[in-house]
Amino acid sequence: MSTPFATIPDDGTPLRVVVVGAGGMGRAWLRTVESSPLVELAGIVDLDLATASEAAASLGRPDLPVGAGTASLASDVGAQAVINVTVPAAHHPVTTEALAAGLPVLGEKPVASTVAQGLSLAAAAELHGQLFMVSQSRRYNRQLFEAKRLSGSLGAVGIVSAEFFKAPHFGGFRDAMDHPLLLDMAIHQFDMARFLLDADPVSVFCEEYNPSWSWYRGDAGATAVFEMTGGERFVFNGSWCSPGQETSWNASWRISGEHGTVLWDGDNEPVSSAAIPLGSDAPDPGQEIAGSLRDFVSAVRTGSTPMGQVHQNIMSLAMVESAILSASTGARASVDALLEDSYQQALLAERDPAVLEVLKSWTSVRSALSGGSALAGEGIRR
Ligand SMILES: NC(=O)c1ccc[n+]([C@@H]2O[C@H](COP(=O)([O-])OP(=O)(O)OC[C@H]3O[C@@H](n4cnc5c(N)ncnc54)[C@H](O)[C@@H]3O)[C@@H](O)[C@H]2O)c1
16 A cells, blocks of 8 residues: 655654553553653543543653643644544544644554544544555564465465453453454454465454353354455454363464465564475564554655555454354354445545545546556456
8 A cells, every 4th residue: 555644754752642542552562662762751641531641651751741632732742643532432533633743643543433534533544645554453464474484485365364262351342242252352463464474364254252251241262264365365363251271362373374374473483384485484574563663653754655555454443344244143243245335335425625636536436446547357346
């Protein structure tokens, strides 16, 4: 994807950022920002000012400016970028506000609550000429990169599977969600499969269910088979209520190709049955959110396209929504049909006339998301 965005050339000083959302994950981001020489924490935003102040105090910086409004605090403290770690329902309003204020945004996954809102954010990023990158943190893993490098010697790769079996007792919102596994967790593995295959989803057949002993209200188990753009199949099989012999948080992976197989348990070095390809090990992308922060700053500084750039990232949420749709209808779900529905919803819901004009200018959702002009026979045409 090559949508251009404004850059802030490196002048030798760290990029001044505000972090929005000081909850559980916000605190992890605050610690990462504080320990990075690439950025300087200029303020904390939270709807709950006491939460923001407590987070500032926990960093040993009780005098750090805090506020409840993103654009206003960013302006007050001269911030150059925003890190959005709010709840998914706030991703769209907070990121829209920051982009309109001329600020690049690094946001937590998912891109937004819905694919339709994600499309609105992609159009807003285009309109304002600002970078919006979604932090899909599990991509930033040296072993994952190495698994991909090793799979390069398998010849044609046709099957990728991820098994995810864990038994966390979170309490709180996840226990009450409708689709806790697919919505809150599987997006990571769906996104990792796209990375491993360099492919996007075409269709999915998914079953969701809740084992009899599950402590979740919604379905804690799911099996999904995706057809990908290269004709490969990606199979996700997971449960969030499976104690014993648990997999890693990254899942346990099998990449099956013409000449062999790569296995990765998600915690240790991947192994290959095929001859190891010549050349050095895969590059180190950094570890989780520290890696995505580095990718974001590098993109803002140089104009390079980071992993997770909004147009690229939306397909990962489209995999989640398509899987949920398939599970609810009992039929295979087409990703193009979901994109078309989401696009129509985005047109109806858009309140900003200028963003609406950008959305209307798209000739095809898939081509808009891939940054190119519509190609005959590719994606949805209008
Ligand atoms: N990458 C990962 O592995 C990972 C792990 C956990 C959470 N997350 C993601 O991080 C995000 C935050 O999750 P969390 O667990 O920290 O949630 P949380 O509920 O603990 O915290 C969210 C905070 O955002 C604040 N907030 C909500 N709306 C706001 C708004 N409009 N403006 C300013 N502040 C607002 C809330 O007051 C709260 O303090 C979610 O998108 C979640 O999916 C990612």
